[in-house]
Amino acid sequence: MTSDLQQAARANTAAVPAISVDGLHKHFGTHEVLKGIDFQAHDGEVVSILGSSGSGKSTFLRCLNLLEMPSAGRLRILGEEVGMKKVGSSLVIADQRQVDRLRTQVAMVFQNFCLWHHMTVLENLMEAPVHVQRRVRGEVRDEALAMLERVGLQDRAGFYPAQLSGGQQQRAAIARALVMRPRALLFDEPTSALDPELVGEVLKVMRDLASEGRTMLVVTHEMGFARDVSSRIVFLEQGTIAATGSPRQLFGGGVSERFDQFVSRFNG
Numbered sequence: 001m002t003s004d005l006q007q008a009a010r011a012n013t014a015a016v017p018a019i020s021v022d023g024l025h026k027h028f029g030t031h032e033v034l035k036g037i038d039f040q041a042h043d044g045e046v047v048s049i050l051g052s053s054g055s056g057k058s059t060f061l062r063c064l065n066l067l068e069m070p071s072a073g074r075l076r077i078l079g080e081e082v083g084m085k086k087v088g089s090s091l092v093i094a095d096q097r098q099v100d101r102l103r104t105q106v107a108m109v110f111q112n113f114c115l116w117h118h119m120t121v122l123e124n125l126m127e128a129p130v131h132v133q134r135r136v137r138g139e140v141r142d143e144a145l146a147m148l149e150r151v152g153l154q155d156r157a158g159f160y161p162a163q164l165s166g167g168q169q170q171r172a173a174i175a176r177a178l179v180m181r182p183r184a185l186l187f188d189e190p191t192s193a194l195d196p197e198l199v200g201e202v203l204k205v206m207r208d209l210a211s212e213g214r215t216m217l218v219v220t221h222e223m224g225f226a227r228d229v230s231s232r233i234v235f236l237e238q239g240t241i242a243a244t245g246s247p248r249q250l251f252g253g254g255v256s257e258r259f260d261q262f263v264s265r266f267n268g
């Protein structure tokens with residue numbers, strides 16, 4: 001390939017959103033939780049997803065990495081449309097292997113860490129790269145150890161999750177997500193299960209990842225993180241995007257009365 005063609009290919013890749021959804025709906029029985037969400041996240045964006053309890057934030061993230069099946073809508077990851085087929089009135093995954101593959105590209109970090117308790121930290125990190133991505137064990141091991149160092153856990157590789165503090169477990173979970181070399185990281189309230197004194201160590205890792213240019217979608221109640229670290233805010237209310245914009249726009253006030261009310265709860 002000539003260098004011109006390579007450049008064009010790169011420019012084209014940059015233009016494809018890491019994640020894109022059109023008309024995303026999700027209902028549980030008769031309860032419609034997501035009511036037609038259109039959203040794109042481009043490489044390098046850090047999007048904070050804010051909203052009251054029950055507004056649909058977790059459901060939204062879970063649909064993006066197919067932990068929940070959308071009820072309707074189109075989802076593209078790195079430009080590749082996720083195959084879904086209709087069975088009765090529900091959508092189901094058309095090709096499980098495609099979903100397994102794409103899911104490693106949008107790695108999720110959960111509120112309660114979700115580490116495998118019967119595995120050491122190092123085994124936790126190596127599991128998906130070796131068994132799902134089928135990468136070479138020795139290389140994965142080296143990368144896993146480097147990622148543990150990256151999050152300050154180089155001396156905890158052989159520990160079991162129960163032997164770690166909550167902050168350490170969450171940093172291990174972040175390292176586990178990174179070893180999959182994802183194009184985007186999804187965080188669902190990564191610090192809300194932590195004792196207050198452990199929140200800072202996890203936020204620091206997340207701030208570092210953001211400053212490296214990682215693509216991140218973060219459901220959080222940490223308004224400082226949302227305001228200072230994210231490039232964009234998405235405010236969900238009752239399953240729709242009620243407001244979106246830069247932190248400066250939204251936190252400046254006056255864009256959305258509902259958002260201003262929401263934020264005032266954290267200031268008082």
Ligand SMILES: Nc1ncnc2c1ncn2[C@@H]1O[C@H](COP(=O)(O)OP(=O)(O)OP(=O)(O)O)[C@@H](O)[C@H]1O
Binds near residue numbers: 028033053055056059
């Ligand atoms: N598996 C499920 N079955 C039925 N209803 C569900 C399910 N998961 C979520 N819901 C409902 O969907 C709505 C949105 O839930 P979701 O967990 O997405 O909210 P959230 O914005 O993440 O809230 P929180 O801030 O409390 O975590 C809630 O009314 C919830 O009860």
Ligand SMILES: [Mg+2]
Binds near residue numbers: 057058059
């Ligand atoms: Mg939630």
